[in-house]
Amino acid sequence: MKIFPAIDIKDKKCVRLVKGDFENKTEYEMSPVEQASKYKNYGFKNLHIVDLDGALNGETVNLNIIQNIVGKFNLKVEVGGGIRNLDSIQRYIDAGAEKTILGSAAIKDKNFLKEACEKFPNKIALGLDAKDGYLSVSGWTEKSNQLTLDYLKEVNDYGVSRLIYTDINRDGSKLSPNFDETAKVAEISNCPVIISGGVSSIDDIKKAKNLKNVEGIIVGKAIYDGDIKLEELVKEDA
Template sequence: MILYPAIDLKDGQAVRLVHGEMDQATVFNDNPAAQALAFQAAGAKWLHLVDLNGAFAGAPVNGGAVDEILAQVNIPAQLGGGIRDLATIEAWLKKGLQRVILGTVAVENPDLVREAARAFPGHVAVGIDARNGRVATRGWAEETDVLVTDLARSFEDAGVAAIIYTDILRDGAMKGPNVQATADLARAVSIPVIASGGVSQLSDLITLRDTGVIAGAISGRALYDGAIDLTAALAALEE
């Protein structure tokens, strides 16, 4: 199982939110590129980046910070937030991103996901953010009646590289991931599923890994707070 350290970008800084509330942002590093380098030095094999402002604006906002990260690290990175058209997808991939994450458009314009996955095989993931089993969009501000499993299954034949599943009620709250819901989703689809939200200690990562069906996990606040030592966690997951 791959561990993805998270760098959430707001106003050019690395922050963490609680339950996705922009007014509850804690700044952990005002130099996101330095944070990315620290994660790489600790042994991370991937980075998970989120343009929080972009998720609300519907277009990239923290592009400068992402550019600086990509210029300084040599491990692959995936990015979500404000990516809602083919031109933006292509531009990010040309800049060196390994994978773009499509969230809101996966609900509002699923044909774009299919077109992008065909045009850039292996480089397009779907981000499914959920509250009580139903999908939320536009930076988690809008709830839909779409069931998580239904949305995921609709992309089974699209060539999507991964699904990043976030339980909003767990995100940033340090209360543990929703292992059951994530594992159920992973069993329901053939697309690799990455868990996001709530990882607060090493045992959470081990529990996710030991389901045998979850391909990856994203952790942010626990790494910044020191609740999880990244190097130790990476070593433990490889055992």
């Protein structure tokens, strides 16, 4: 099970949102680079970074911070947030990101997802952010009319290398992930799935290990709030 500690960047700071609400956010003292350094020192190998500024305006706003993190710490970084064209994907790959996460742009335009997978094999992760079974887009400010499982069936053969499934109702809530929905997504998906949203304890990590076709889990707020100790968490990272 790969553990992905999360760094969400807004205004050059580490923040955590509750259920994707930009008005309901907590800012933390550590800079994104300092936080990445801490994860590296504890022995984590993977990192999940979201450029929240990018998610809002569709540009690679915090590219230099992400480039700095990848260059300094030699971590396997997956990065998302407002990646809406092939040039942005190229910039992140050039910066050393292992995977770039496509969300809104891929949901609104399946051809863009297909083209990205063909041009950047094994580099594209698909972020499916769902609320009550329907996909949300544009930094979670818009609910689409697409059912998660229906959309996944349509794009399943495009060559996505990783799928990140987030239940928005659980995100930042520390109420445990939506394991039932994740299991349904993982059962259909042609690529391995990462669980995101609501991780509250080491027990959640252990439960995730029992799910088929799930390769990892993202942990955010529970780390920042001290509910999960990094020395315990890193033991689950394999």
